[in-house]
Amino acid sequence: MGRQTPLFKLHQELNARIVDFGGWDMPVQYGSQIGEHHAVRRAAGVFDVSHMCVVDLRGARVRAFLQHLLANDVGKLRAPGKALYSCMLNEHGGVLDDLIAYFLTESWFRTVVNAGTRDKDLAWIRRGAADFGVQVAERTDLAMLAVQGPQAREKAVQLLGAPEQAAALALGAFVGRELGGWFVARTGYTGEDGFEIMMPAGDAVPAWRRLNALGVASCGLGARDTLRLEAGMNLYGHEMDESTHPFESGLAWTVALDPPGRDFVGRSALEAIRERGVPRKLVGLLLEDRGVLRSHQRVIAPAGEGEITSGTFSPTLERSIALARVPAATLGQVQVEIRGKLLHAKVVKPPFVRNGRPLVS
Amino acid sequence: MSNVPPDLKYTKSHEWIRTLPDGTVEIGITDHAQHALGDLVFVEVPEAGRAVKQGEPCAVVESVKAASDVYAPLDVEITAGNPRLADAPETVNSDPYGEGWLMRMRPAAGALAAAGLLTAADYQKVQEAEGA
Numbered sequence: 340m341g342r343q344t345p346l347f348k349l350h351q352e353l354n355a356r357i358v359d360f361g362g363w364d365m366p367v368q369y370g371s372q373i374g375e376h377h378a379v380r381r382a383a384g385v386f387d388v389s390h391m392c393v394v395d396l397r398g399a400r401v402r403a404f405l406q407h408l409l410a411n412d413v414g415k416l417r418a419p420g421k422a423l424y425s426c427m428l429n430e431h432g433g434v435l436d437d438l439i440a441y442f443l444t445e446s447w448f449r450t451v452v453n454a455g456t457r458d459k460d461l462a463w464i465r466r467g468a469a470d471f472g473v474q475v476a477e478r479t480d481l482a483m484l485a486v487q488g489p490q491a492r493e494k495a496v497q498l499l500g501a502p503e504q505a506a507a508l509a510l511g512a513f514v515g516r517e518l519g520g521w522f523v524a525r526t527g528y529t530g531e532d533g534f535e536i537m538m539p540a541g542d543a544v545p546a547w548r549r550l551n552a553l554g555v556a557s558c559g560l561g562a563r564d565t566l567r568l569e570a571g572m573n574l575y576g577h578e579m580d581e582s583t584h585p586f587e588s589g590l591a592w593t594v595a596l597d598p599p600g601r602d603f604v605g606r607s608a609l610e611a612i613r614e615r616g617v618p619r620k621l622v623g624l625l626l627e628d629r630g631v632l633r634s635h636q637r638v639i640a641p642a643g644e645g646e647i648t649s650g651t652f653s654p655t656l657e658r659s660i661a662l663a664r665v666p667a668a669t670l671g672q673v674q675v676e677i678r679g680k681l682l683h684a685k686v687v688k689p690p691f692v693r694n695g696r697p698l699v700s
Numbered sequence: 701m702s703n704v705p706p707d708l709k710y711t712k713s714h715e716w717i718r719t720l721p722d723g724t725v726e727i728g729i730t731d732h733a734q735h736a737l738g739d740l741v742f743v744e745v746p747e748a749g750r751a752v753k754q755g756e757p758c759a760v761v762e763s764v765k766a767a768s769d770v771y772a773p774l775d776v777e778i779t780a781g782n783p784r785l786a787d788a789p790e791t792v793n794s795d796p797y798g799e800g801w802l803m804r805m806r807p808a809a810g811a812l813a814a815a816g817l818l819t820a821a822d823y824q825k826v827q828e829a830e831g832a
Contacts, residue, residue: 371793372764373739561738565764629742631762652741652764678767 340364344389345482345540349547353557361455363390365560372561376654379529379566380695383488383495384558385550390454393478393537394464397447404471405440405448407603408464410585412595416442420514422526425593426585427452427460428605432612433581434588436460437573439526441515449515449522451483451535453575467604481522482543486555487533487566489695492525494553495534498546499523507534528563530570530692565651568660571623571689577634577649578621578662584612587664589621589689617667621648623689624661624673625699628682632661637676638684642666647675655692656699662689702731702827705797710823711773716797717817720804724779725812728801729761729770729792732827737763740789745781745803752776752805754815759802761792774815776805 341364350357355366366387368375378384396404405413411425422441426434436456441449452460461477468475486495496504503518510516515524522537538546551557564574571589573579579588586594586609594609595601624647626632632650645665653660661684665673674681687699704710709717714733718726734740742762752758757769758778782801784791792800818826 368738371739373741373790561764629744631741631764631767 344387345543346387346389346547349544355559360560363454365390367561368559369557373654375556375558375562376565378556379488379531379558379562380655383486383491383555385547385555386485386558386563388485389482391483392452392454392457393481394450394452395476395478396473398471398473399446400471401446401448401473404468404473406601408467409440410594410603410605412601413440413442419443420516422513422515426590429581430605430608432584432605432608434579434583434585435463435581437575455576480540481537482540483535483537484543484546485527485535486550487527487529487531489531491533494555497553498549528572529566530690565654568649568651569653569655569692571691574649584609586612586617587619619664620667621662621664622669623687623691624663624684625687626659626682626684630659630677630682632659632675638663638665638673640665640669640673642668653691656697660691702735704820704824706820709817711817712826713771715770715773717773724804724806726801726804727773728796731796734793734796737761737768738765739763740792743785743789743792746778748778748780750778770802773817774811775808778803778805780804
């Protein structure tokens with residue numbers, strides 16, 4: 340038996356198929372994974388993401404600490420509640436994790452890191468925080484629900500009190516705010532609009548039931564994966580890990596080398612890597628034959644070989660899509676080895692889907 | 701607990717077999733198998749006329765999660781693949797014993813009797829042993 344979120348019994352009651360995910364017993368689907376995917380693209384779905392790790396950082400020098408710790412620059416975050424997506428690197432420029440950091444006050448930032456890297460991340464953060472006098476608090480008292488889809492926000496706000504509803508609807512993209520004891524953030528991992536809501540653990544089950552009653556579909560990790568891949572979003576352990584740097588993982592846009600005076604962990608390694616030239620890049624692939632692209636399949640391009648980092652069947656496009664790390668010169672057409680056969684795929688720039696509509700064909 | 705119709709025969713690899721009035725057999729995958737695979741996105745069935753031996757992989761069912769071979773339960777000649785499944789593979793999930801049939805086949809002489817197929821009760825035990 341793995342770790343369980345506050346919603347575990349409810350998932351069982353809803354007939355979820357439970358699987359092990361990084362040591363957690365999590366719902367992969369409740370009925371049809373493809374049905375859950377379509378519910379999020381067309382209406383609204385709710386995901387239990389309570390396995391993820393919320394870390395509050397407090398202290399007079401917390402901003403300076405995060406400017407040192409993270410490859411993206413929290414110096415950009417000036418409006419209270421504004422968040423950014425960043426990698427946390429080691430000294431070699433390898434990716435320790437990806438995360439979201441929220442600026443709440445000058446002495447309080449919140450970060451959300453991945454479940455699978457929780458222990459490593461906490462040890463790394465605590466070590467760095469000591470040098471800046473920053474307190475690190477893992478918020479194990481919180482559950483987190485992601486409500487995503489074109490109808491997600493209008494449905495989710497009905498769980499809030501009347502005064503909080505207007506404030507929640509007014510949240511801009513990538514902004515979070517404490518409202519009535521819950522932390523509501525306009526963020527997500529599906530490519531749709533919506534909220535990720537951090538709440539006291541005891542509120543999670545009633546909140547989920549209320550969302551179901553409002554017509555929000557229960558959605559599992561299976562749909563979460565097909566949605567994020569259509570949206571061109573990376574998954575730690577697939578598109579990047581400690582052996583890869585951001586430039587070959589489609590994450591150059593998350594690295595803020597300006598201002599040049601900001602020394603962050605991994606900066607000098609990245610500058611050296613950039614100097615030498617980056618031989619590999621992350622691309623999107625659209626399979627042109629029948630089949631399904633999957634992690635670790637071999638990619639054959641004129642410029643050399645590469646590997647699929649994540650692949651799946653896209654319910655919105657009704658074809659297979661993937662992200663792959665390939666030689667930097669790779670363009671146009673490639674072949675992928677699937678169960679001993681060479682199938683044809685087209686190189687595309689992710690995302691594959693935006694606002695529920697295909698961007699590629 | 702998944703559905704196991706009592707009038708069919710089964711294999712350990714989660715195929716079901718129905719004898720048709722004209723002496724051919726129809727096969728598919730069981731409710732347990734379709735549930736384990738999840739939503740099917742592609743089904744590859746063989747061409748009519750192909751001869752396959754018992755235990756030989758002769759079709760592929762592919763879900764979002766994984767691709768799975770389907771094995772010939774006895775020595776046969778394929779007479780038809782289900783034409784519906786090219787455009788509607790999810791039929792195997794929604795109606796695995798009916799419209800979701802995969803193939804029809806003509807058994808070699810004596811093959812059906814010699815095949816060692818499982819009864820519904822035996823197959824239920826197989827499922828239980830797998831923790832289903």
